[in-house]
Amino acid sequence: MEKVLQLVRRGEGENIEFKEFLTSYHLREGRFRQLACQMNHRIIMGKGKAIYVIGVSDSGQIRGIDESKFEETVEILKKLAEEVEAELSSVERYSINDGLVGIVEIRKTNAKEHILVGTAGHVDHGKSTLVGCLITGKPDDGDGATRIYLDVLKHEIERGLSAEINFAVFGYKNGKTIRLKNPVSKSEKALVVENADKLVSFVDTVGHEPWLRTTIRGLLGQKIDYGLLVVAANDGVMRTTREHLGILLAMELPVIVAITKADMVSEDRLEGVIREVFSTLRRVGRIPFLMKSPEDAGKVSELMAENRLVVPVVVTSAITLEGYDILEEIFFHLPKRYVSEEDFLMYIDKIYRVTGVGTVVSGSVKSGELREGEELYIGPFEDGEFRKVRVQSIEMHHYRIDRAKSGDIIGVALKGVRYDELRRGMVLSKNELNAVWEFDADVYVFTHPTLISAGYEPVMHVETISETVTFVEIDGDYLKSGDRGKVRMRFKYRPHYVYEGQKFIFREGRSKGMGEITKIFV
Template identity: 55%
Template sequence: MNKLELETLVSAGETSNIEFKEFLNEETHLNSRRMENLSCQMKHRILAGNGKALYVIGVTDAGSMKGLARGEFDETVSVLKNIAMTIDADVTQVEEYKVDGGLVGLVSVENNVKPGEHLLIGTAGHVDHGKSTLVGALVTGTTDDGAGRTRIYLDVLPHEIARGLSADLSYAVYGIKGSDIIHLKNPLNKRESASVVEQSDKIISFVDTVGHEPWLRTTIRGIVGQKLDYGLLVVAADDGITHITKEHLGILLAMDLPVIIAITKIDLATPEQLKRTEAGIHSTLRLVGKVPYRVKSPEDIDTILGKVPEGMIVPILHTSSVTREGYDILEYLLFKLPKRNLTSEKPFEMYIDRIYTVDSVGVVVSGTIKQGIVEQNDPVYLGPMEDGSFKKVRVQSIEMHHYRVNKAIAGDIVGIAIKGMKAPDIARGMVISEKEPKVVQEFEAEIAILNHPTRIGIGYEPVIHMETICEAVKIVGLDRKYMMAGERGKARIRFKFRPYVVEPGQKFIFREGKSKGIGRVIAV
């Protein structure tokens, strides 16, 4: 911020997270009663700023820049640091400007609260089976009206609301403090979502995918690119297993995700429909080597919990968003589920999913941290560009569900404000990382053809989904002449248009029309 911007800020008057102070001295403002008031005031400003408060010092209550002598300036900053310590916050930045009367400062104070354990759960299932309604009812703690009232918190685009169909990934936060659930009155309120992150011992981020078949690509992006811990597959009791249900289940299993199944709309189904739906789920799970387990009470969860993260046992719950039947069991399961993806010891790396330009913040990239830890002011690499190069940028700030944090770890969904690049130069599928990674145009993989009407060979050109990468590729090598549906083999795969960061062990899905396959990178 330059002096002109500071003057504009002062002339604009007080906003929610900005506090103006002329001078704070240790003798007056650090006595117990005065300090308690100032601590409450600072906490209020930090909450209003979703984790960050700004103090403008050397400015009178009337808004004129009086300025401070050097000693007064340093003493005021020292008092702010002492106040911040009492509420587990830090003074993270001090900017000073010369005015006619002395020094005016802009002091940033940020919450030092460390977010709790963070689980990522992706919802999947056929269109109109109640994915968004289930998540909306969970995070608000309310009942649905049978017409999707709770869904409105996740379907926010005009055409989504008009048609009642999700068309893009949606995110919702669910918080647990002790054994209590922190419900949201309005999940669309950014400040309320931020307060959940601040208060919770355990945070669950729901990645709500799309059930409409034309948007299968978006669903794959949500499951493949978000480093999920678990998949929550939704099946409507009155409709049962569909081809989309099976497709989504296949994607979850291809990513080695433990699956939980919620049978929804049990208030609408007849006993015969419910029995038929449950039988279809059991037979489908057994075909793919999974053990279905009907959960009827919290005690059942305690019995099978150790096997759920391994993915062998699939809990099946009966739910209704209208009566909230089964929600107590589902909430208990969420309370007990452990975090699975723990790779914080590796260098920081995150595949970029979305790119924004935010007023007063600048360029923001969002995604799920794949590995490592990132902190505010860290220098990082961003790329690759089309020529395979990387740009050096700096982390300006980090937010988790609109709450500003000083650092984030593997498995956190975050937005990272960066300095050093423009939004049009950044694309989905790029990475932001602590160390400059290697890029590849070609890689070797083990692949399996799940569905194809004939056979594939060298020259086959599907679209690959790996992390947040969605790109046309070409098979340039096979360990045999042709491959057909049901066969496995090794292939050499080449990105058609640009290089990407690809690492051994990464799983992927490839598609071309109704043809589908899965794979795992074995060498780059």
């Protein structure tokens, strides 16, 4: 009982949480998710361990509860722990006032926590430089030296513009950041994956307007947990900034805003850009919060994970590294948002022919778990069929692993299929699936210069699929900017695997819209 009293005297905070009791009410989806985020936060603060004191009120008053409430509370804590990939390592009970109080210790299992962050923002606003400084801890030279860690194509390096989706990784071990001395070294990236107990993978997208299609693919095609929107202090909010913000919000992602290049402008100009960012966020129903200290990161990250309307805004400089300590603290505290227990499914993003290995496909795991040696289905091919293949090996950021889970970015070596038979947008699945040509969708038109009628053919982006679709039928005969409506759509060239509930973006020139698949026809 003395142990309980000591914990009560310490009070709630860090990795200690008081709970008088939990009931079936706390299993309701919204409340359960909130409590799971809270538990994950306590585990992170405790560097892998959280302590729940039950039978004690939020204010720290020892009340005691009966046997049935005690057991129900422990069972619900067990369910919450499973949700965040943790387990109850011990349960202690003590009698008091004809009731029980207890101490439940919860520890993270061996599985690494892995969050995916997608960058977005206007060209030359410093997305790649920001990520390069984060993963190395080194300041930039003012000429984009750290950007080269992510720009790997010859013309990207020469022009200083990213033209392809790039990936970067950094990690935490016992709460401390693991830095990369040489971010282009595959072996260093592998060591981060091996040694970290929490990983952050950045999906660095493209800001240049002509490559918007690539940006959309990067944000929709990966199982991203959070969006990092970059705004340069010398430019402010641009049209592309608003467009990328719209994509992140359409995906229902929590967003962090980093104002870069703060060293290049006056205090008055910086204040003006902060006001502009706040105004932009408020217009789309978000609640901006200017981060001034790393100490705020824990609480703001918890609020952000529970309510995606909260948007932390961080002022940064790649030259002085101002604000980078705040960003590191935010990423450290942010929990994994989605862990799907459904069967394994991965949309293919890239395809490689590797000497001595064979055909390798990469992407982020949408759901389930994959183990080396398993048999999977891949497809659909041109004829709509799915074929069986075998997993020869799995890598994550160049580190060989024997198991991958939902949210991991992986490369999978396959046996049973040729490189030239595959294309982006196919899926790897535990189950044999149905190819889809036609489906119904609810759509919303952002912008279109005239009227959209049957026969309209935009490009649809869903997961890693970028395919021309035909609007076969439209309820009400036509749609215009700002309209919502029901549409029957059909893939023009080949079938794909899509399913009800998936969100997508469609565009054609400067015409853009979004939608959700409501019914498929197979």
